[in-house]
Amino acid sequence: MELALLLVSMAAVVLAATAISERLHVPAPLLLVVVGAAASYLPGLPTIHLESEVVLLGLLPPLLYAAAIQTSLVDFNANRGSILRLSVVLVIVTALAVGAVVQWLVPGLGWAAAIAIGAVVAPPDAVAATAVAKRIGLPRRVVTILEGESLLNDATALVALRTAIAFLSGSVAVMDVGIDFVRAAGGGAVVGFAFFWVVAKLRRRITDPLMDTGISFLTPFASYVAAEEIHASGVIAVVVAGLLLGHKAPIIQTAQSRITERITWGTVAFMLENTVFLLIGLQLDWILEDVSESSLEPGRIVLVCGMTLLTVVVVRLGWVFSTLLFRRFGDNPLPASWTFLVGWAGMRGVVTLAAAFVIPEETEHRELLLLMAFTVVAGTLLIQGLSLPLLTRVLGVPSPDPAEDALARAALLQQAADAGFHKLKELEYDDQHGVVDQIRARLDQRTFAAWEQLATATGEETPSELYARIRGEMIDAERAKVLLVRSKGKAPSDVVRQVLGMLDIEESMLDAGTSARESVRTGSLTINTGRSCDDLDTHPAIETVADPVCQTCLDDGTRWVSLRQCLECGHVGCCDSSIGRHATAHFHETLHPVMQSAEPDESWRWCFVHNLTG
Numbered sequence: 001m002e003l004a005l006l007l008v009s010m011a012a013v014v015l016a017a018t019a020i021s022e023r024l025h026v027p028a029p030l031l032l033v034v035v036g037a038a039a040s041y042l043p044g045l046p047t048i049h050l051e052s053e054v055v056l057l058g059l060l061p062p063l064l065y066a067a068a069i070q071t072s073l074v075d076f077n078a079n080r081g082s083i084l085r086l087s088v089v090l091v092i093v094t095a096l097a098v099g100a101v102v103q104w105l106v107p108g109l110g111w112a113a114a115i116a117i118g119a120v121v122a123p124p125d126a127v128a129a130t131a132v133a134k135r136i137g138l139p140r141r142v143v144t145i146l147e148g149e150s151l152l153n154d155a156t157a158l159v160a161l162r163t164a165i166a167f168l169s170g171s172v173a174v175m176d177v178g179i180d181f182v183r184a185a186g187g188g189a190v191v192g193f194a195f196f197w198v199v200a201k202l203r204r205r206i207t208d209p210l211m212d213t214g215i216s217f218l219t220p221f222a223s224y225v226a227a228e229e230i231h232a233s234g235v236i237a238v239v240v241a242g243l244l245l246g247h248k249a250p251i252i253q254t255a256q257s258r259i260t261e262r263i264t265w266g267t268v269a270f271m272l273e274n275t276v277f278l279l280i281g282l283q284l285d286w287i288l289e290d291v292s293e294s295s296l297e298p299g300r301i302v303l304v305c306g307m308t309l310l311t312v313v314v315v316r317l318g319w320v321f322s323t324l325l326f327r328r329f330g331d332n333p334l335p336a337s338w339t340f341l342v343g344w345a346g347m348r349g350v351v352t353l354a355a356a357f358v359i360p361e362e363t364e365h366r367e368l369l370l371l372m373a374f375t376v377v378a379g380t381l382l383i384q385g386l387s388l389p390l391l392t393r394v395l396g397v398p399s400p401d402p403a404e405d406a407l408a409r410a411a412l413l414q415q416a417a418d419a420g421f422h423k424l425k426e427l428e429y430d431d432q433h434g435v436v437d438q439i440r441a442r443l444d445q446r447t448f449a450a451w452e453q454l455a456t457a458t459g460e461e462t463p464s465e466l467y468a469r470i471r472g473e474m475i476d477a478e479r480a481k482v483l484l485v486r487s488k489g490k491a492p493s494d495v496v497r498q499v500l501g502m503l504d505i506e507e508s509m510l511d512a513g514t515s516a517r518e519s520v521r522t523g524s525l526t527i528n529t530g531r532s533c534d535d536l537d538t539h540p541a542i543e544t545v546a547d548p549v550c551q552t553c554l555d556d557g558t559r560w561v562s563l564r565q566c567l568e569c570g571h572v573g574c575c576d577s578s579i580g581r582h583a584t585a586h587f588h589e590t591l592h593p594v595m596q597s598a599e600p601d602e603s604w605r606w607c608f609v610h611n612l613t614g
Helices: 002-024 028-039 052-068 073-078 080-105 111-121 126-136 140-169 174-203 209-229 234-252 255-282 284-291 298-326 336-344 350-358 366-395 402-426 435-452 463-487 493-520 534-538 551-556 582-590
Strands: 563-566 572-574 594-597 605-607
Touching: 002 028, 002 255, 028 255, 028 366, 052 140, 052 209, 052 234, 052 255, 052 350, 073 080, 073 140, 073 234, 080 111, 080 140, 080 298, 111 140, 111 298, 111 350, 111 366, 140 174, 140 234, 140 336, 140 350, 174 209, 174 234, 209 234, 209 255, 234 255, 255 284, 255 350, 255 366, 284 366, 298 336, 298 366, 336 366, 350 366, 402 435, 435 463, 463 493, 534 605, 551 572, 563 582, 572 582
Parallel strands: none
Antiparallel strands: 563 572, 563 594, 594 605
């Protein structure tokens, strides 16, 4: 019962601290570390020793897998050079640099132990970096690099740590180091791909979302254990399997299975991520107590911990800027301000603390090594994590613009709908009930709603907003009726549950659309998709007419939603969400290919011929 009470209390603290962090606009990991450190001194609270096996086998595989299945393999591949330099080379450089500093400051420790603690503190944490980065709205490319780095750097660090510990015991030769690293990386990749292949085969035959999610839960643990059994990297196995399964999910899973898996893993990751930082803080009490018995003087201990923290920060910043100088003439290098943020976002986490416990207990000054690991974790989280938002604002680094996202989403949905309509023309059917008209209406409603999110004018209700408000009130009435029927026992409980689930799904889609429109209206619409066509190239953006109107709407006595201007002749017409759809009608009449939004603060164009935004 004591253990159960402790676990329940920790879960409650995690939820409460996360809610408070939202109000204080402070990243939850930082607040939870502070709460855990303070709680470690509470009387009556049992001392919690975070065992390395619990983290490396119980927490690390699901956390890595949850991050990997949500990571874009396309974005990962586009930035693989930066990711590999950070996750492999920088980890080794940091381990050697920290090892040299510690060997200099702690006489008699030995190079093997010094490099071991260097490997422990070298890898930034997947959870800490991305949690802070996404919260403050760093550019997507920066987040992709940080995510990719943190998925792979643990493998490099753990292999380096294993090698250093082997040197401590005198059981490894220098020539074995390279072989061990290649075996760990290559073996882990092979195991990860093997699990991807097996799970993909199973998923093509399984349609039950619960069974599919059960397989998903098994995958990270099984792949990790299988790789470690052959002395390969379990981390790489989990990451490879997760990246490939996430990339192929739209092909090998049913839609319901994807929704169930996404929600389930989101919940698991949320609880584990935040619990991890609470556990980090809870280690402070007993680590300081052990250090108090060290033979080293307090001043030396403080100096070593401070210099270790300074070294990991300086080495990372120096590394990222040195690589920037070498690549400044290469393809699409990061701006200097973005590079600084990549260097500064080097927060360490639970893997660093867990890896420190792997160092053998008989190692001299082990209690100091544990305190050094805790200092680096807490120091980087609090110093870098708290200052990162301020530095982002000072450097003027732009966050992803929700308005640009809305435009890209609308354009992609338009292309998808056009592909669907093209397929519809190829199908053979006997439509005696007007089904095709219903399909066209539903596709149009979805596409129009996406385009209407771009309307930056406030104070006017778009058709999709009107639909969401009316349909939302109708759903409330429908749910009330279903609940009334349920209370009278007039319908089977399974049927009631299914109907309520259908209403919940429809209502959640309405809520998502409403919140998206509110965020879009805080941005301004300029976009560069990196894609173009001959028509867009020959029709650059212009200053649209002042106070535009759709004359055809005025003549017909109808209202428009948004206005578009033809870049061939200057004609102004209403968008497809409007009753008349006069901009599209103008294209069909004249074949003028490109129009531009005539709305305030919008400078995007649309090519009717190639379905591209510019």
